[in-house]
Amino acid sequence: MMKLMQLKWLISFALITISSAAFAGWDDINLREGVTQISREVYDLHMLIFIICCLIGVVVFGVMIISMLMHRKSLGHEPADFQDNHQLEILWTVIPIFILVAMAIPATTTLNAMYDAGDAEIDIEVRGYQWKWQYTYIDDDPNPATQVKFMSNLLTPPDEIYNRAAKREHYLLDVDNPLVIPTDTRIRFLITAEDVIHAWWVPDFAVKKDAVPGFIHESWAIAEEPGIYRGQCAELCGKDHGFMPVVVHAVERPEYDAWLADQKQAAQQAWNETGKTWTMDELMTTGEEVYLRACAACHQVNGQGLPPAFPSLVGQGIAVGDIDAHIDIILNGKPGTAMQAFASQLSPSEIAAVTTYERNAWGNNLGDSVQPKDINSMLTGQ
Amino acid sequence: MSEQSYEAYYVPHNSKLPIFASLGIFLTVFGIGNILNDMSAGTEHSAGMWVLLVGGLVLGFTLFYWFGTVIEENHQKLYSDQMNRSYVWAMGWFIFSEVMFFMAFFGALFYVRFWVVGWLGGEGDRGPSELLWPGFTPEWPMMSNPETDKFVGPAEVIPSLQLPLLNTALLITSSFTVTIAHHAIKEGNRKKLINWLAATIALGLIFLVVQGYEYYHAYADLGLTLASGIYGTTFFMLTGFHGAHVTLGTFMLIVMLGRALKGHFEADDCFGFEAASWYWHFVDVVWVGLFIFVYLLGGGPTGF
Amino acid sequence: MSAVIEHDHHEDHHHGPDKGLMRWVLTTNHKDIGTLYLWFSFIMFLTGGVFALVIRAELFQPGLQIVEPEFFIQMTTMHGLIMVFGAVMPAFVGLANWLVPMMVGAPDMALPRMNNFSFWILPFAFSMLLATFFMEGGAPNFGWTFYAPLSTEYAPPTVTFFIFGVHLMGASSIMGSINIIVTILNMRAPGLKLMQMPLFVWTWLITAYLLLAVMPVLAGVVTMMLMDIHFATAFFDAGGGGDPVLFQHVFWFFGHPEVYIMILPAFGIVSAIIPTFARKRLFGYASMVYATSAIAFLSFIVWAHHMFTAGIPITGELYFMYATMLIAIPTGVKVFNWVATMWKGSMTFETPMLFSVAFVILFTIGGLSGLMLAIVPADFQYHDTYFVVAHFHYVLVPGAVFSIMAAVYYWLPKWTGNMYNEALGKTHFWLSFVGVNITFFPQHFTGLAGMPRRIPDYALQFADYNMISSCGAFLFGFSQILFLFIILQTIQDDKKATNQVWESAHGLEWTLPSPAPYHSFSTPPKNLQEAHG
Ligand code: HEA
Ligand code: HEA
Numbered sequence A: 001m002m003k004l005m006q007l008k009w010l011i012s013f014a015l016i017t018i019s020s021a022a023f024a025g026w027d028d029i030n031l032r033e034g035v036t037q038i039s040r041e042v043y044d045l046h047m048l049i050f051i052i053c054c055l056i057g058v059v060v061f062g063v064m065i066i067s068m069l070m071h072r073k074s075l076g077h078e079p080a081d082f083q084d085n086h087q088l089e090i091l092w093t094v095i096p097i098f099i100l101v102a103m104a105i106p107a108t109t110t111l112n113a114m115y116d117a118g119d120a121e122i123d124i125e126v127r128g129y130q131w132k133w134q135y136t137y138i139d140d141d142p143n144p145a146t147q148v149k150f151m152s153n154l155l156t157p158p159d160e161i162y163n164r165a166a167k168r169e170h171y172l173l174d175v176d177n178p179l180v181i182p183t184d185t186r187i188r189f190l191i192t193a194e195d196v197i198h199a200w201w202v203p204d205f206a207v208k209k210d211a212v213p214g215f216i217h218e219s220w221a222i223a224e225e226p227g228i229y230r231g232q233c234a235e236l237c238g239k240d241h242g243f244m245p246v247v248v249h250a251v252e253r254p255e256y257d258a259w260l261a262d263q264k265q266a267a268q269q270a271w272n273e274t275g276k277t278w279t280m281d282e283l284m285t286t287g288e289e290v291y292l293r294a295c296a297a298c299h300q301v302n303g304q305g306l307p308p309a310f311p312s313l314v315g316q317g318i319a320v321g322d323i324d325a326h327i328d329i330i331l332n333g334k335p336g337t338a339m340q341a342f343a344s345q346l347s348p349s350e351i352a353a354v355t356t357y358e359r360n361a362w363g364n365n366l367g368d369s370v371q372p373k374d375i376n377s378m379l380t381g382q
Numbered sequence B: 001m002s003e004q005s006y007e008a009y010y011v012p013h014n015s016k017l018p019i020f021a022s023l024g025i026f027l028t029v030f031g032i033g034n035i036l037n038d039m040s041a042g043t044e045h046s047a048g049m050w051v052l053l054v055g056g057l058v059l060g061f062t063l064f065y066w067f068g069t070v071i072e073e074n075h076q077k078l079y080s081d082q083m084n085r086s087y088v089w090a091m092g093w094f095i096f097s098e099v100m101f102f103m104a105f106f107g108a109l110f111y112v113r114f115w116v117v118g119w120l121g122g123e124g125d126r127g128p129s130e131l132l133w134p135g136f137t138p139e140w141p142m143m144s145n146p147e148t149d150k151f152v153g154p155a156e157v158i159p160s161l162q163l164p165l166l167n168t169a170l171l172i173t174s175s176f177t178v179t180i181a182h183h184a185i186k187e188g189n190r191k192k193l194i195n196w197l198a199a200t201i202a203l204g205l206i207f208l209v210v211q212g213y214e215y216y217h218a219y220a221d222l223g224l225t226l227a228s229g230i231y232g233t234t235f236f237m238l239t240g241f242h243g244a245h246v247t248l249g250t251f252m253l254i255v256m257l258g259r260a261l262k263g264h265f266e267a268d269d270c271f272g273f274e275a276a277s278w279y280w281h282f283v284d285v286v287w288v289g290l291f292i293f294v295y296l297l298g299g300g301p302t303g304f
Numbered sequence C: 001m002s003a004v005i006e007h008d009h010h011e012d013h014h015h016g017p018d019k020g021l022m023r024w025v026l027t028t029n030h031k032d033i034g035t036l037y038l039w040f041s042f043i044m045f046l047t048g049g050v051f052a053l054v055i056r057a058e059l060f061q062p063g064l065q066i067v068e069p070e071f072f073i074q075m076t077t078m079h080g081l082i083m084v085f086g087a088v089m090p091a092f093v094g095l096a097n098w099l100v101p102m103m104v105g106a107p108d109m110a111l112p113r114m115n116n117f118s119f120w121i122l123p124f125a126f127s128m129l130l131a132t133f134f135m136e137g138g139a140p141n142f143g144w145t146f147y148a149p150l151s152t153e154y155a156p157p158t159v160t161f162f163i164f165g166v167h168l169m170g171a172s173s174i175m176g177s178i179n180i181i182v183t184i185l186n187m188r189a190p191g192l193k194l195m196q197m198p199l200f201v202w203t204w205l206i207t208a209y210l211l212l213a214v215m216p217v218l219a220g221v222v223t224m225m226l227m228d229i230h231f232a233t234a235f236f237d238a239g240g241g242g243d244p245v246l247f248q249h250v251f252w253f254f255g256h257p258e259v260y261i262m263i264l265p266a267f268g269i270v271s272a273i274i275p276t277f278a279r280k281r282l283f284g285y286a287s288m289v290y291a292t293s294a295i296a297f298l299s300f301i302v303w304a305h306h307m308f309t310a311g312i313p314i315t316g317e318l319y320f321m322y323a324t325m326l327i328a329i330p331t332g333v334k335v336f337n338w339v340a341t342m343w344k345g346s347m348t349f350e351t352p353m354l355f356s357v358a359f360v361i362l363f364t365i366g367g368l369s370g371l372m373l374a375i376v377p378a379d380f381q382y383h384d385t386y387f388v389v390a391h392f393h394y395v396l397v398p399g400a401v402f403s404i405m406a407a408v409y410y411w412l413p414k415w416t417g418n419m420y421n422e423a424l425g426k427t428h429f430w431l432s433f434v435g436v437n438i439t440f441f442p443q444h445f446t447g448l449a450g451m452p453r454r455i456p457d458y459a460l461q462f463a464d465y466n467m468i469s470s471c472g473a474f475l476f477g478f479s480q481i482l483f484l485f486i487i488l489q490t491i492q493d494d495k496k497a498t499n500q501v502w503e504s505a506h507g508l509e510w511t512l513p514s515p516a517p518y519h520s521f522s523t524p525p526k527n528l529q530e531a532h533g
């Protein structure tokens, strides 16, 4: 009886292995073909090596199974007496070499294509933060006033994560500001990180590159079809590693140009606003919005934090103390703790607003405030 | 007859030594861990110091008794030739593992010098990294680090052909003196053994003093510290671990001197001495590697 | 003349063990120490397994149900560390302790006191590691690969104890492997040639060299971390001229040989068991030895295949790809030799054989997925997904762990003198076999479809296969309670085993009585022809 069961298992096992190949088109269990030349090459390579491996499995397990079925004591099979066969041994050393070469050749070709450093039309800096991405469109002639630079945060609300609300489509794979790129254009990604190692991964482009703090790694893609492509951070980067998706929105060139013009205009506007004097109300409204987006994850919506890991900002400590120290910790963070430097993540207006907000919300009624232009001059060192 | 050719192999019935050694080593590292954490967190109050003290004492005494026991058993002629061969092999492979430990640090040095410096300065596959460090010039020794405010580079580094050259001479000489001492055992000449062994120890101690002075000079005058960027990092870690090994080796030789004075070691029975001397040779060889790669080829000015 | 001089001051000259707890604490006997290692490893296996079950329970459904992300990642980290350093490695060392002296005809291990020392360091080291759960900042949370700077600048303060824990384990492994090397090279029965040794001894000899070469490197890399954390050095900080990727190079120089450390002894075990139950001599003994050596050699020059996405120049990528692929050749030789050993044998399928056959099949599946990972462009897609998790669990669980279980069933009668319950053993096997495949096979699919590893929550399209996988994990996990029961029952029972135990078992250990006497060979074995199986 045992023998029967064993047989059944082995056979069904082999069947699963083989039949997986048949499901090749099925997105839930196989690689995606993707939308770039490279990604399709990678897909083909994957299928090739996969099928070769399956065939090797069929041969090896086939021989084993035949042997297990026929050469058993219960069938009265007598053991043969051989311990060596040099021809056979040479054969099964040499054949694998050929198989390996057959795999290595297309792999080398594809890899060469991937590393081919052609001229990119658009350069985008991709910067990993715990736990979000920042995208900077690098202009040929940089102008801080119109620089397009934004953070891309997870959009899925905690209620969905903690099962208090129904999970919507693209659960965990949605962000507030996706990266927007034009189709049919070679984009160069300059990938780096602010704190720990992350990895920027878009399966549909077959691009996965580690973002290492202090170094820039290059990668590139030419998306051939418009669409929204989703991926995730692919290097353990701390507690919320699972919550920093990558979303790329590929659009036709005209749409991209329009989008970029809008962004530049918005940047210009924000730049202008840095110079004006903000009212308390404006600071508080913007501040609340920034706080909820950037700070509430740790310090909580009510400012109470989660002591001891994340300190409360209400009625105690730096947030109700000296305003310069307060601004300093927001700009520069506190090394070695989860409190990061926000100077490069938030605009001067946002920093001014969130500082003011913290000092006047939740009963911290200090009444003081700071203006974006002051922050700006701190940052530019005047 | 085959029974005769099978030598008696001494297996102690049981032993309290290992469990105390385990406890001691555990308390030692646990104590150090606590001290380091307190230091980095800026707190002081925990019992780390005491744990370390107790652990160190337990470990120290246990090892003392352990080696004492082994020597004693050897004197009682409990050990066969086969047993002695076991010790020889064991010491040899232990030294091999030490070599691999140093390889990790040498590897780090080579990797940084051959690749990282260039990458940070704009060369090669990771060359775009340069964009992040606009003011940085790639050079070795790295006098100015990419992030200048976090890592303040050294003002100068140790010139290779002064004290380091002296130290090289000291250690190479000591390798010879310890060999002469070994020959003395073989000749059965105890006085010669004691003299040359003492000379070796003296050379080791002078080496340590010179290195201590060099470190002091580096910290006090040159701004070359553990925290002065990757040059200081690799410099102090490599020479520092080597120095620690010299210290241990000197200590071993001192013990051997003590034993020689007590009349231990015969021409055919001097494993303890041999083990210490192999260790000493190993430490010397590592130094030669250091002298070449850290000082001569890596140290900038030669000093002339 | 007796081969063992005992240093006891008692009058009676029975060379038996002491009584009571102190027997285990103070013992210098290779069998006692082997037993200690094996029990320790089993406890660690259950501990690491419980952590795995926490992981699988959280991943049963999308959303966060049971644990917070912070704790989840601590679970992943400790699961990996405990399984690798606490379960698999000590189990193999335990088997080596029990078997190597018997297989080479020696009275005991070469350095008996140091043997005890190697063992007793471990409970201290792992207690310290586990104690970090209760310390400020929580347990290590940077994965078992602890990449800097997540494990340095951004690590909880307990990382210091993690580092010292690794130092202790390393010291234990180094002493353990020195002992094994010396035993094999110096303690063989007179006349026993190297090429007559059983393959288990050979594979362990080679494994011990791997350990000796890479454990110090691991100690080196954690020391660098310690310095970066507490003394402001710049090994892994670009700002000071270092490089986080340097960490990965040094770590994987240790890490890749480490995974072969966890599989070579398994090869040895399977090479002992398959011939016994096929009633045929092992096919290609010499080529097995050469293949093992080749694998060990290659393992030193392929490390960066774990770092294909870490920004390695293309020449490096190509070199590491080709070198990694080469490993398939000697490993293939081994697989084919096992198949050829079974071919035209006269097979029976007792529990050890079932585990061994499953080993060959499932390890090969894991090896083949490993080969796919070696193909750089494809690895860009696979890397850090569940495809990798599936790969290494196939080589580790139905690989290393199954081989250990096979070994326990195979030699248990020799150790205890009693036969285990065959029907229960087979049940254990089938539950484990089914459980393992249900757990890890679907992970290939989720991985290919794009599920990253080390995440506490995942997108909805991965839900079905994760649920299946979690069910399998609980099935496999709880089956191990049966394993525990079988072992305890065998120790208690009185179903006497014969000396040879298995009809066609070869090897010196089977010439000894069952249970094996306290001191293995008081007089040298004569029939050396019996040595290798
Ligand atoms: C016991 C442990 C073990 C073993 C034996 C192996 C064996 C192999 N491993 Fe695996 N591996 C791990 C444990 C192991 N691995 C672990 C733990 C990780 C993850 C670490 C982490 O990140 O946490 C990992 C990760 C890992 C990676 C990195 C993946 C990534 O992170 O992106 C790669 C890439 O090359 C790889 C490759 C291989 C190869 C080529 C083999 C080869 O040795 C396999 C050789 C065997 C065969 C090929 C099958 C039998 C051969 C034949 C039947 C002959 C005919 C075959 C052909 C001609 C193809 N492994
Ligand atoms: C030899 C090593 C080994 C072994 C045996 C296992 C065994 C198992 N592993 Fe693991 N695993 C690793 C090595 C190993 N693993 C490594 C190295 C990693 C990578 C870590 C990292 O990313 O850093 C990993 C990661 C890993 C992950 C990915 C986690 C992540 O990426 O977040 C998962 C998820 O499913 C998993 C699952 C399992 C399961 C279900 C088992 C099962 O086989 C476990 C079986 C369960 C038991 C044995 C429990 C039995 C106990 C009981 C039922 C309680 C009884 C109680 C008493 C008697 C008191 N493992």
Ligand code: CUA
Residues within 6 Å of the ligand: A128, A129, A131, A197, A198, A199, A233, A234, A235, A236, A237, A238, A240, A241, A242, A244
């Ligand atoms: Cu960012 Cu993982």
Ligand SMILES: [Cu+2]
Residues within 6 Å of the ligand: C255, C256, C259, C303, C305, C306
């Ligand atoms: Cu590997």
